[in-house]
Amino acid sequence: MKILDRYILTTFLKTFFPLFIIIMFILLLQTIWLFISELAGKDLDFSVIIKFLTFATPRLIPMVLPLTVLLTSIMIFGSFAENYEFAAMKSSGISLQRAMRTLSVFIFFVGIGAFFFSNTVIPSSEKKFINLRKNIVKVKPAMVITPNQFNDLGDINIKVSEKYGDNDQFLKDVIIHKRAARPGNFTVIKAIDGELQGSVNSDLITLILNDGNYYDEIQQRSPQRRNKLPFAKTHFKKYILNIDLSSLGSVDMDAQQYSKGYNMLNVNGLKNEIDTLSMQVNEEIKTLGVEIDRRIGFEGLNKNMKIDSIQDIRKDTLDIMDHFDAKKKIQIYVSAISNTEGVVRKINTLNERNVRTKRALNKYEMSLHNKYALGIACIILFFVGAPLGAIIRKGGMGLPIVIGVVLFLTYHFIGIFAKNSAEEGGIPPFLGSWLSTFVIFPLSIYLTLRATADRGIFSFDNFVQPIRDFFAKRSSKI
Structure with a gap:
């Protein structure tokens, strides 16, 4: 490796790793804020919180790594151009492509490593992250009841519209699905309001429901009777439901019960x-x-x-x-x-x-394509950031950060819109994973060509010169 290649690579790495750590730390704080309701007030050990953050870190790599590559390439090549280091290289006969060669090889291996990371580490950490969240929820199940969504509590699935009171013990508009030995939700309880009562020394939680109805679907062996959908309905003024939580007393934080999610597979x-x-x-x-x-x-x-033997029927x-x-x-x-x-x-x-x-x-198909798209995106974003930094000729933490963040947000939001549309079947899953990459790819080619020719992003002379020529001809005629 020549001295110039070593210098460019060392300068790039000195900016790449600190920037990667800073962006990862910022997004990790955002992750903590998103899941603060699952961590706060549950008397968790410090080791459990460390596990939570450790398992949450790899799932941020698909966002952190491309952004770091883009910002670092803009900052480094902008600094080279601002300090006239590119001018010195060109005067020595070294072109922009030659200066980017070593970093291109490095980014190529980063792309390959990103694929293997997304294929091995991310599925494993995602599985442990999801299972750890499920296990944390079981530590204090009374806090699990979140308004306006169904929540698992013991052998029931409960939904309430509002919680109030000093300890949120009063519930409003209660809907309960009771689990039974047979699969399916055959028993539904609806009540206007209710109250949770429990004791610290007891494994039972008492749920008192007021003014509601009890629905129970009756299963019939005869298909004719089953088609009539028979059920029993009972109105009650007060209904007491005891929920046994003894099995939740000792929760194994390392238990792995969920392993079939689309983010958990290679x-x-x-x-x-x-x-x-x-x-x-x-x-x-x-x-x-x-x-x-x-x-x-x-x-x-x-x-x-x-067909010929069938009579012709006009009706x-x-x-x-x-x-x-x-x-x-x-x-x-x-x-x-x-x-x-x-x-x-x-x-x-x-x-x-x-x-x-x-x-x-x-979702499974997009998850499969995302593993390949991550590495390709890192390579393409490098060829967007490096020539863009050489064109704007500005390094440091100011303008390059602004331009890089705007470009990445555009890339990211295109990916989000494509993902949501692909999940609903609006576009093929393949396009949902690759659309943002396809959009940014022509930009990388355009910027590389403009930077190689030592031109700006836009050549305003191509627009202004015809206007000047037009008025010059008119004035000469006059």
Whole structure:
């Protein structure tokens, strides 16, 4: 390595690592602020808080690393241009591409390392982070009840619209789903208000509900009775529900119960999950077709019947008025309505399930592409920042930071909009992960070409000179 290459690389690294630490620290403080409600007031050990911050750090790398590369390249190359170091290089016959060569190799390896980091470290830390949050929640379950969202508390799932009182013990507009041995939510309790009562020395929490209703769905073995959706409803003035929390007394903070999230899998796991979900969607659609054919009697039709043997029927509907008596007509109409409603209900249920499955499938596919897009984004942002710093010829912490942050926020917000649109199926998941990179890629080529030619970002002479020539010709004619 030549002295010049060593100097450029050393200068870059001296700025890169401190800036990386500063940005990571700022975003880590933001993470603490976002999850402060899960940490505060739970008498957690210092080691648990350290684990929380340690597991939360790798998930910030996809934002910290590209921003650090962009800001460092702008600052360093802007400082070189401001101090006429580039002028000295050019006078010695060293071009901008030659000055960027060593850093380009370094950034290339940074991109490869970013991929392996996102494929190994981030899924593992994300799994531990999610499980640690779930375990922290179990330490003081009374604090878990957050208004306007469902919360797990013992063997129930509870939602309230408001908490009030000195200790937030009074609840308003209570909705409870009770868990049972059979899968599904078959028991629902709704009350106007309620109160939580408990003791420090007891493992039971007493929930007193006032003025509400108790709904219990009755499961029938007969399909005909099951289609009627029978249920039992009871009105109560006061209902007392005891919740056993003894199993939550000793919580293992290292327990790993959740491992299937789209952020918790590596490339191989994501590919397997994508194949599984795709097969599930296709199988459900195929099963729906068979079910509809069975309900409408398509399977029983004589498919060997020749088309020419069918009589020409001018009417669009079948007239059964002259072939059956009133009782048979009623039976036929009821059966047709029942089959039609069953098919429509089956289609709506499958459609809702497929919407959720496809949304999950989109997240898995975007998570897969994001692992590759992170490394490519670091490389492209370097080729945006380095020539931009050489063009603006300003180093330090002033203008380069402002320009770099504006560019990165544009890049980041494009990625967020593309991600949200891809999750809902508006655009393909592949485009949701790569759109921001595709947008910034032409800019990197344009800036590199302008910096190589030693020109500014925009050449105003190309716009001003034709106007000058026009007025010069008019004045000469006059």
